[in-house]
Amino acid sequence: MIRNVTIQDIAREAGVGKTTVSRVINGNGYVKEETAQRVHKVMEKYHYQPSAAARSLSRQESDMIGLLLPEIDNPFFSEMIQGIASVVERSGFTVMLSSSANTPERDFRILESMHRQRIRGLIYVPACDYDDEENYGQIKVALEQLGCPVVILDRPIARLDYDCVTTDNFIGAMSCTQTLIDAGHKRIGVVAGNMELFIGRERFRGFQKALERAKLPLKKEDILYGEFDKQITYERVKEMLSRPDYPKAFFLSNNLSEAGFLKAVFERNLRIPEDVAFVSFDKISNQDIYNMPFTYLERNVRDLGEQAAQLLIRRFDDPDGPVQKVVVISKVIPMGSERKV
Amino acid sequence: MIRNVTIQDIAREAGVGKTTVSRVINGNGYVKEETAQRVHKVMEKYHYQPSAAARSLSRQESDMIGLLLPEIDNPFFSEMIQGIASVVERSGFTVMLSSSANTPERDFRILESMHRQRIRGLIYVPACDYDDEENYGQIKVALEQLGCPVVILDRPIARLDYDCVTTDNFIGAMSCTQTLIDAGHKRIGVVAGNMELFIGRERFRGFQKALERAKLPLKKEDILYGEFDKQITYERVKEMLSRPDYPKAFFLSNNLSEAGFLKAVFERNLRIPEDVAFVSFDKISNQDIYNMPFTYLERNVRDLGEQAAQLLIRRFDDPDGPVQKVVVISKVIPMGSERKV
DNA sequence: TTGTAAGCGTTATCAC
C-alpha cells in the first residue's frame, strides 16, 4: 500500500513538465512525437493511471453515471442493467449502481451519496411515485440538487419533467386482458400489482378497461393484490384456489406475480390452460425451459435500458434541448396459456 | 447546472472558517455547540454535500469499493451482490460494480478503471483462472497496482495470496454425485462446466472421484461439456437425448447447466425422475414454483457475498494480518430428482 | 512545442 504514482513522478522521470504529460494523457495540445513516446514509456513502466478524483476536481465534472434501481435481484432489472452498462461503458463512463430495495428513504440516501460523487448523470427507476405534495417536493429538490441530467426509467413520476423511457402500461395490460377475452373467457380474475405505484394502477386500469369494453363483469372477490411480490402473490392465490369457486382465467401484473401465481397453481396440480388460464405482463426467468404455454406481454427490456442510457448521454451534449419521452412498444406473445378449453 | 455549493460558501454564510465547517461535517475536533448548530442550518439550507472527489484527494483514500464480477444477469451473482451491497453500504462505502462478461480483457480494462478511481478495496470474481505464466503475471501486477486490499470470491486464482471466500467445489460435486449413487444409479452422466476454469475442473474431478470410489465406470460419451452456459448445455443435452442409449442420471455442474438440461429434457417430455434423474450444483431461479423434485447442492450465496465484504472491511483496519481463506459449507438438498425408479 | 502557476474542494497542521 505505497503512495500512488502521480503525474509529477511521470514528468520527472520523463524529464518533462506535468503539463506535457497531461497533454499526452489526454491527447490534446501539441507535443513532439518523440517526447510523447518517452512519456508513454514511463507511464507504462509505472502502470500509471491518472486519479479520477483529481481529474474530476480539476475539470469540475466526473465520469460517473448513477444508476438507481428499486430491485437488483429481479431479473427484469438485471436485464435492464445489461443494456445500460453496455452503452454507458462503451462511452467511457463509469457506473455507480445502487438499489433502493423499493424504499423511498433509501432513494434519498442514495441520491445524496450520488450527489457527493458529483455524478455526471442519473438513470433512475424510482422506489415509489412521490405523488403526494410532501414527497413530490422532496424528490424534486433531491434531483435538482444533483445538478445533472436525469433520465427516469420505467416508472414515471408525474409532474417531473425529465427525459423518460417507459412502456404504456395501460395499453399493455389491456392487450393482455383482451387476449384472454378473445380466447373466450367470461370471468377473468387479476393479480393486481402494487397499487401505490402508478404502473400498478395503470395496469389495473388497463385490465378493467378491457373487461368494460367487452361488457364483462368484474367481481370484487376476483381481484387479488399481489403487490408485485412473489411470496405475497403466492399466498393470496393459494387462498383463492382453495375457494369453492374462482375465475378460470387471470391477468398477472408482472413477472413476480406470475412466479407466485404459478407456484400456487402447480402446488394444487392444476393444469394450464385446462384448469386455469393466464396472461402475464412480463415473463418469469427460465420460462422457456418448461415446455409449458406461458403467454406474456413482451417488451425489450434490454432495449429499455439502452434507450435510457443513450438519452442520457445525448443530453450531455445538448443540455437544453426539448425533453424526450420515449415509449417502447410491447406485444403479447401467445403461447397457449390464454386458451379456454 | 449551476456550480455546486462548496465548503467555502457554507463557511462564508455561517460566518466561520472552512476548517470549522469541516469539523462539523466530520464530527471531529472541538466546535462550540452553538456554532455547530448554525453551520448545520446553513448546510441544510443549501442541501450541501461535500465533494467525494475533493475529499478523497485530500484524505488520500476513497470510499469506493470495487466489485468485479464475470456475469451480472446470472441470478447466482445477483444474490451475491445483495449480500455484498448490504454489508458495504452499511459501513458507509460506495460500490462501483462492473461485469467482465467472462472476458479476461474486460477484467483488465475494468481493473484499470478501478485503479483510476483509487478504490479502497476490491471484491473480485475473476473471469478466468489466469493460470498460464503470462496471464498470471499480468493479473498479479494489475491487482498489485491497485494498492488496496483484495478479496477473491468464488473462483480462486492459484498462487495469488489474497483473502478468499470459496466453496469446496470438489467436495460439493462429490456429494451431488454420491447422492445419485446412493439412489442406486449405476450409469451416471455429467454436464461438465467450463473446463478452463478451476471450479469447472474441480467439480468434474469430484464427480469422477465419486464414481471411482463406487467403482462405477464412466463412458466417454456420457460426458457433456456445457461450458456453464444454458444454451450450449441445451443443445448438447438435446443431442444426447436423441441417441438410442444414454444415462438415466446426471450430475449438472451449475445453475445454468441445470436450466439448459431441463429445457432439453422437458422438450422431449421426459419425466423427472422416472425417465431421467439428476442432481445439480446450485439451483435455477424459481425452482420452487414448479412443484417438481429438483435436487441441488445448496450453498448460502448471499452469505458468500457478505463474508467477502466483511473480510474486506476488516482488512482495512488490519492490512497486515494473516491471509484469510473462508470456505463456506454446502449440502445437498434431496428433493426427489435423484431417485431411481 | 513546452513549462509555470493558479485553481478545483476538501482535510490536516499549525498557530492563535
Added chain:
DNA sequence: GTGATAACGCTTACAA
C-alpha cells in the same frame, strides 16, 4: 474553539 495555510493530483490559461 477557531481560522489561516499548505497540501492532495490533476487541468488549463498564459508565457515563453
